Amino acid sequence: MAVNASSFILRCMTHACEFPSDSHNLVCSNCGGPLEAVYDYEALRKAHHGVPADEKNRGVWRYSPLLPLNAGTGIVTLGEGATPLVDASRIAEALGLDKVYVKDDSRNPTLSFKDRKTTVAVSKAAEFGASGVANMTAGNAGSSVAAYAGKAGIPAYIFTIGGISDSKLAKLLSYGAMVFRTTAPTKELMTFVGDVAKKYGMVNMTAASRYNPYVKEGSKTSVFEIYEQMGGRLPDWMFIPIGGGGNLAGIFKGLRELKLLGLIETYPRIVGVQGKDCAPVVQAYEQGLPPDQIPVVENPRTIAHSILDSWAPDGDQALTAIRETGGLAMGVTDEELYQSMKTLSSQEGLYLEPASAAPLAALGRLMGDGTMGAEDSVVLFATGSGANQPDATLFAWGEPPIIELDLEGFVRYISK
Numbered sequence: 001m002a003v004n005a006s007s008f009i010l011r012c013m014t015h016a017c018e019f020p021s022d023s024h025n026l027v028c029s030n031c032g033g034p035l036e037a038v039y040d041y042e043a044l045r046k047a048h049h050g051v052p053a054d055e056k057n058r059g060v061w062r063y064s065p066l067l068p069l070n071a072g073t074g075i076v077t078l079g080e081g082a083t084p085l086v087d088a089s090r091i092a093e094a095l096g097l098d099k100v101y102v103k104d105d106s107r108n109p110t111l112s113f114k115d116r117k118t119t120v121a122v123s124k125a126a127e128f129g130a131s132g133v134a135n136m137t138a139g140n141a142g143s144s145v146a147a148y149a150g151k152a153g154i155p156a157y158i159f160t161i162g163g164i165s166d167s168k169l170a171k172l173l174s175y176g177a178m179v180f181r182t183t184a185p186t187k188e189l190m191t192f193v194g195d196v197a198k199k200y201g202m203v204n205m206t207a208a209s210r211y212n213p214y215v216k217e218g219s220k221t222s223v224f225e226i227y228e229q230m231g232g233r234l235p236d237w238m239f240i241p242i243g244g245g246g247n248l249a250g251i252f253k254g255l256r257e258l259k260l261l262g263l264i265e266t267y268p269r270i271v272g273v274q275g276k277d278c279a280p281v282v283q284a285y286e287q288g289l290p291p292d293q294i295p296v297v298e299n300p301r302t303i304a305h306s307i308l309d310s311w312a313p314d315g316d317q318a319l320t321a322i323r324e325t326g327g328l329a330m331g332v333t334d335e336e337l338y339q340s341m342k343t344l345s346s347q348e349g350l351y352l353e354p355a356s357a358a359p360l361a362a363l364g365r366l367m368g369d370g371t372m373g374a375e376d377s378v379v380l381f382a383t384g385s386g387a388n389q390p391d392a393t394l395f396a397w398g399e400p401p402i403i404e405l406d407l408e409g410f411v412r413y414i415s416k
């Protein structure tokens with residue numbers, strides 16, 4: 001499938017160095033800083049009413065005027081995006097809030113939000129004529145890259161961090177990539193994957209926008225969808241899980257673009273949520289550290305495996321987004337994650353992995369301290385399906401009883 005080319009340049013976020021749209025740079029070739037795609041917002045504003053869109057396409061590629069593709073290239077798509085904004089009315093009522101929505105990105109082709117990033121990044125790799133793609137993963141990102149690379153016919157080399165669960169490994173293996181398990185910490189492995197990509201001339205497809213500007217372009221489309229799903233407005237608050245920080249960075253780029261297009265005047269307040277014992281961005285936020293001094297966490301642990309990142313490569317951008325929107329960063333406990341998972345599935349029919357329960361866990365805590373007003377509207381970002389980490393669901397709910405087919409015995413059991 002082809003989409004129309006857009007007009008953009010790449011700009012370095014450190015020194016504003018600029019590169020043309022046909023550059024193959026993934027980071028600034030002058031200073032090593034992260035790159036960002038910049039569009040002609042004034043022209044787009046004149047040409048489109050509302051969010052610039054291509055009505056022929058659905059999902060992520062509906063927003064192709066704001067996606068960084070050059071002329072004549074096809075896209076690699078599995079039908080990602082266009083996920084529902086679920087009206088979580090039972091949760092809203094229980095919390096005493098006007099409106100709570102869940103942006104359910106677990107309903108993407110490989111069961112996580114990563115597909116938004118990957119469809120753009122793999123389409124760019126195909127445009128570059130890449131010989132291969134390399135990725136490091138806790139599970140979901142690697143599965144997504146493997147699936148899209150397989151569809152594109154591009155070899156994928158996927159390196160997993162320690163402790164990947166069998167369920168995530170099975171999903172990852174199913175897409176036929178070359179998978180290598182490691183026990184290395186996040187930061188060291190990310191450097192190694194960069195070195196492998198360089199050695200073999202592959203595109204580095206880690207989910208961090210610090211190493212690949214195109215992943216952020218995919219992430220931002222969830223904001224455009226929410227804006228349209230809410231009838232041309234945004235909520236007062238957005239609660240977003242933070243692992244590496246790339247999704248939050250992408251979401252903030254979407255917000256900045258809506259403002260540049262004159263479609264919003266103020267930002268929703270962003271609450272970034274991490275596991276309490278794996279919370280580098282929360283630590284930096286609480287200690288008032290500058291964005292370039294986010295710590296690396298020793299011995300990280302949280303049941304939310306999808307955000308088990310001891311180092312947050314895009315944490316600087318996430319922290320900046322939290323501060324610029326007047327939001328906050330919070331760490332939540334495993335117990336809060338289990339409880340929130342159970343609430344989301346039993347009251348709203350949303351089968352989600354623990355990382356996706358982090359936003360509700362944080363919201364629940366804030367409701368007690370007067371931060372939120374009853375009139376406030378909230379969007380919780382659900383990033384991955386419960387099928388990615390079913391062990392956590394089994395643990396949360398406990399084993400169901402095994403019964404005999406004896407009616408009287410059953411009645412006695414129920415009435416106990």
Ligand SMILES: [Zn+2]
Pocket residue numbers: 012013014015016017028029030031032033
């Ligand atoms: Zn630069």
